[in-house]
Amino acid sequence: MNGFYSSMAHGLEALHGSPHACLSAAFLQQAAALLRSLHSQLLHLVQRLHLPPGESWLDEYMDETSRLWDACHLARAGAAALDAYCAAAARAADTITAWLRGATTTPHHVQRALNAPRRHAAGLQQDNRALAADRLDPASLLLDDRSPLDFKLNAFNGFRGVLYALRNASSFLLVLLISGTVTCLPDLLGGATATHQQQLRASGYVASMARLRQRVAQEIATDHHSAAGTAGIMMYEFRQARAATDSLKQDFDRVVAMGYCQPAEIGDSLAQRAQIINGWVGMLRSGAESLIVELDDFFDEIVEGRKMLSDLCSHR
Numbered sequence: 001m002n003g004f005y006s007s008m009a010h011g012l013e014a015l016h017g018s019p020h021a022c023l024s025a026a027f028l029q030q031a032a033a034l035l036r037s038l039h040s041q042l043l044h045l046v047q048r049l050h051l052p053p054g055e056s057w058l059d060e061y062m063d064e065t066s067r068l069w070d071a072c073h074l075a076r077a078g079a080a081a082l083d084a085y086c087a088a089a090a091r092a093a094d095t096i097t098a099w100l101r102g103a104t105t106t107p108h109h110v111q112r113a114l115n116a117p118r119r120h121a122a123g124l125q126q127d128n129r130a131l132a133a134d135r136l137d138p139a140s141l142l143l144d145d146r147s148p149l150d151f152k153l154n155a156f157n158g159f160r161g162v163l164y165a166l167r168n169a170s171s172f173l174l175v176l177l178i179s180g181t182v183t184c185l186p187d188l189l190g191g192a193t194a195t196h197q198q199q200l201r202a203s204g205y206v207a208s209m210a211r212l213r214q215r216v217a218q219e220i221a222t223d224h225h226s227a228a229g230t231a232g233i234m235m236y237e238f239r240q241a242r243a244a245t246d247s248l249k250q251d252f253d254r255v256v257a258m259g260y261c262q263p264a265e266i267g268d269s270l271a272q273r274a275q276i277i278n279g280w281v282g283m284l285r286s287g288a289e290s291l292i293v294e295l296d297d298f299f300d301e302i303v304e305g306r307k308m309l310s311d312l313c314s315h316r
Helices: 002-016 025-049 056-100 107-135 159-181 194-200 204-226 236-257 269-315
Strands: none
Touching: 002 025, 002 159, 002 204, 025 056, 025 159, 025 236, 025 269, 056 107, 056 159, 056 236, 056 269, 107 236, 159 204, 159 269, 236 269
16 A cells, blocks of 8 residues: 555646746646546556455445546536637638638638637637536545545555555546636635645645645635636646737737738738647647547547456455
C-alpha cells in the first residue's frame, strides 16, 4: 500500500510540474492518464490484499467506479462537442483567407463567417451548463479535507484507506476534466483555506495534492482577472481560438467601417491572424480527440476491472 501512496504522490507531483499550460488539452490528457493509472494500480493491489468476498469493500469499489464513469462520460461529451466549434472557426479563417486572395466572397459573407464561431461558442457554453446541471452532482466531486485519522481506514487490510485516497485525488482530477471540457467549477477548484495550508506542510500524497490544487487555483484566478467571460469551457486551446477569432472579427469590422473593402488595401495582418486561428483550431481539435481516446480506454478498463473483481469474489 505504501507503494500505491507513493505512486499517487509521484503522479500528482508530475501533473503539478507539467510544462503544459494549466487546463490545456495536454494537461487534461495527463490528468486522465493519471486517473487510469491509479485505477489500474488499485486493481493490482486488491489482488494482493486477499480481501474477503461478500464484504462491503466490493460495493464501495463499484460505487467509486460508477462515479468515475459518469463524470468521465460528461467530460467526454464536452470534448466531443468541441469539434463543431472547430469546424465553424476553421470556416471563418478560410473565408477571410479566400477574400484576401481576391475571391468573389464579399465583406458581408466574411462578417457572417466570423460571427458563426462566436454564436456557436455562446450556444455551446449554454448547452454545457444545462448538461452539467442535468448530469452532474457537485457534491459527488467535493474533496474531503478531513484528516484520514478521522476514519476507520484500516478496514479490509487497509483497502478503505487506499480507496479514500483514490477518491479524494480522483475528485480533483475529475473537476479538472469537467472544467476544461464542459464548464468551469470554480467552487470545486478552490483556493487556499486553513486546512489547505496545513496540507501544504504535510507529506506524501496529501501535500502533492495540495500543491496541485494551489497551482490550478492560482492560474484560474489569473485567467478570471485578466479576461472577461472566461467562465465556461476552460480548455486553454479553446479560449485561445475563441479570443483570436473574436479579435479578428473586431479588426475586420473596423476595416470595413473605414471603407477598406478591397483585400489589396488590407495588407498581411488579417491573413496572419487567420493562420493563427487555424493553428489554435488544429491544436484544439487534436487535443480534444486525444482526450476522448484516453477516456474511451479508461471506460474499457473500468468495465474489465469491475468484471475481474466480481469474478474474483465469486471464486473465493
